[in-house]
Amino acid sequence: MENRSVLFGFFEDCWKNGTVLTVEMRKAVEKGRITQAEYDEITAKERGKRTRIKNREGNGMQEMTREQLQEQLQIEIYKSISLQEELNQKNKERAEYKALYTFAEKKREELQEQLNAAHSANEGHSEPVPVTE
Structure with missing residues (x-):
């Protein structure tokens, strides 16, 4: 297994589910959170789309699982x-x-x-x- 930056998995997951922007990814490289090679690897993949699920009242609120809440945190x-x-x-x-x-x-x-x-x-x-x- 390759040596990865500590936050590689975090940014990869965020990219996959669409919760991080390209500009934020570039900032992560600038701040040394991930390497340029890791940035290139992650952004070469298809970026996920965030979707909002309306609840019964239709007010745009989304019921989130514990994992989703932890990810947002x-x-x-x-x-x-x-x-x-x-x-x-x-x-x-x-x-x-x-x-x-x-x-x-x-x-x-x-x-x-x-x-x-x-x-x-x-x-x-x-x-x-x-x-x-």
Whole structure:
């Protein structure tokens, strides 16, 4: 038996029953959940069609078996994890930008203080005083 990614079976099943989109499959490759070869293998197969079964009242609700509920839960957990990872990445980038902004702001304040000191020292002199960095 070949070495497969841990989530290979999950994505293969989702593809077969039509509960995962191609874009989600690509994202799984980008995130390292499955390999490109596994993606190619899975997506080469026919994708299943999701069907909605109307109940007696005809309101579009579907009675689901325990297995179907567990499968839907797995899908939602995976989506939740993916969204959390994206949020964590955005927060990390935000923190980096904030640190860079703080550094630049402090540097600007230091240079402004040097400029003010130079102006104050220069009030009694006719020659300009160079600003040191």
